[in-house]
Amino acid sequence: MEKVHVIILASGKGRRLGNQIPKQFLKLAGKTIVEHTVEVFEKHPQIDEITIVVPQQYRYLLEEILLRNSFSKVKRVLNGGKSRKESSFIGLSALDDEDKVLIHDAVRPFVCNRIIDDCLSALNHYEAVDVAIPTSDTIIQIDHRHFIKDIPNRNKLKRGQTPQAFKVGLIKQAHILSMDDGFDNVTDDCGLVLKYQLADVFVVSGEEINIKITYKEDLYLADRLFQLSSNTEYGNINLLDIKNKVIAVFGGSNGIGREIVDLAKKYGAKVYSFSRNNGVDVTDYCKIKEVLNEIFLRESKIDYIVNTAGILNIGSIESRDIDDITYEINVNYLGAINVIKAGIQYLEMSNGAFLLFTSSSYTRGRSLYSTYSSTKAAIVNLVQGINEEFSINKNIRINAINPERTNTLMRIRNFGNEPEESLLDPFKVAEISLQTLLSKISGQVIDVRK
Incomplete structure (x- = not known):
């Protein structure tokens, strides 16, 4: 034949x-x-x-x-x-x-x-x-x-x-x-x-x-x-597949994080939301370890870990207080490292996935936002580097979502009122975020556009 x-x-x-x-x-x-x-x-x-x-x-x-x-x-x-x-x-x-x-x-x-x-x-x-x-x-x-x-x-x-x-x-x-x-x-x-x-x-x-x-x-x-090709790979994924998945979301009280929590719950996932509002600061590695361990003891697994926690402060390096700069770096970058390091042992057992968030500003530093944009560039490098580490002997996936200007409270606080039609709906970001978690892609920056 x-x-x-x-x-x-x-x-x-x-x-x-x-x-x-x-x-x-x-x-x-x-x-x-x-x-x-x-x-x-x-x-x-x-x-x-x-x-x-x-x-x-x-x-x-x-x-x-x-x-x-x-x-x-x-x-x-x-x-x-x-x-x-x-x-x-x-x-x-x-x-x-x-x-x-x-x-x-x-x-x-x-x-x-x-x-x-x-x-x-x-x-x-x-x-x-x-x-x-x-x-x-x-x-x-x-x-x-x-x-x-x-x-x-x-x-x-x-x-x-x-x-x-x-x-x-x-x-x-x-x-x-x-x-x-x-x-x-x-x-x-x-x-x-x-x-x-x-x-x-x-x-x-x-x-x-x-x-x-x-x-x-x-x-x-x-x-x-x-x-670009990975941006289309999630298109056929049914969110019903997230039913009974156990998800930990850091930064889940506002903006995109809250949309992810609400949407995942709607489709039957078991979602645990953490933020400074309930006493979990991503700069506190020990606290992250503690809450992940509590989830595991209750559910016997953790499938996905999402970190949307981030802050954006305006000002030149010269004018800003060093403590203010340090805290922004700690939240936006070190916080992601804390979440990943604390979560590896659980996702290794479930063959699960991490999801981080970057920003369109990662491609080029912005004056007055140099700290923020540089931490978002660091997130992209972090995802790429850790994905290579995982590919050696761990079946864990990691990706970063890169949404364009999104209608969130953090954006309003920093830029004031903008035409709503010019901003991305955080629901769409949440939808693509969950589809990315369910997909097989790894090491990618997923652009989300209107």
Whole structure:
């Protein structure tokens, strides 16, 4: 019976990125890049088997990844060759000629099901399929002196992506022919098919988001793309699933925290709300430990811990009192650390999740709000760093909600009356917060917009 294979080429050294380990093993959004890529094909219903080709000296890193995941479709891990072409043939050599294969770069983690579907559909009619997008830039051809030789019509030019799809027997034949005549001047597998005129290559549409992570700038872009993609992941989550979950909310007496408490209770969760109004200050680590222990003794579990506690004070560093500055930092930043450290033991037992809150001001410091904005930037770094720590040996998730200007008492106290239609409804923030807790995402900053 014909099978559909995927060969994931993870054998690059990543020298252009300048890291000590290859780029496919760098972490983004709580997972290595290659993990994200494998996960896409693992979840696709038409993919039968996955083969991963890696550098021999970094094979142990991939084996660690496989040990902490349940990738049932990964059937082979093969040591790569000296070139992309050689690594591709190593993967192909393990497959039967009558099967179909997708060959994909490990560092393209944003490949989507639509592209995969289109490739497999095209393989029903063609023996070779490429993926490409239109070029928005003018392409120039230069001579050996670096003068422009030609400017091709860009309407006929496209930028190639992966996966590329083939009948296994055809692409194997192309590789064997290239080895026989020593042809190595090729950057992808479709180039070999064209070189030996073995078949026409049909092109399906790729997507701009299907980027290849090559340079340092690509890492920053990819990180943001993961954030944007995670913002849609919670959309299909039913809040009825939060019934009987045990949730501790710090900062639950006002604003977003109160909305979370009320909404979670409405859907049947067992919610415990804490704030300075009932004697719990997040700057007091011992008190946080005490109330979490009380919840656990009563409920025998804690599923989720949310920290919305925060304060916002205005003033320049020069004009503000040092005690006032210190307390704002302690509440906004140290408070989050206190909540996390005190809660780890409980969420480890429940495979639960933390949820913190940042602000749109985290991306750039604001005059008169420098302390506040810097603590919110620290929250983002805290979430990312701790998520990496958790990913090693703890099944705990952690994310940060980043709401835009929200209609809360804290905002009114600091900015006065504003047009209500210009502010985000805290109910919407609460709804997305609960959906994020129920989701599988981790290490993300979830933007909430009107």
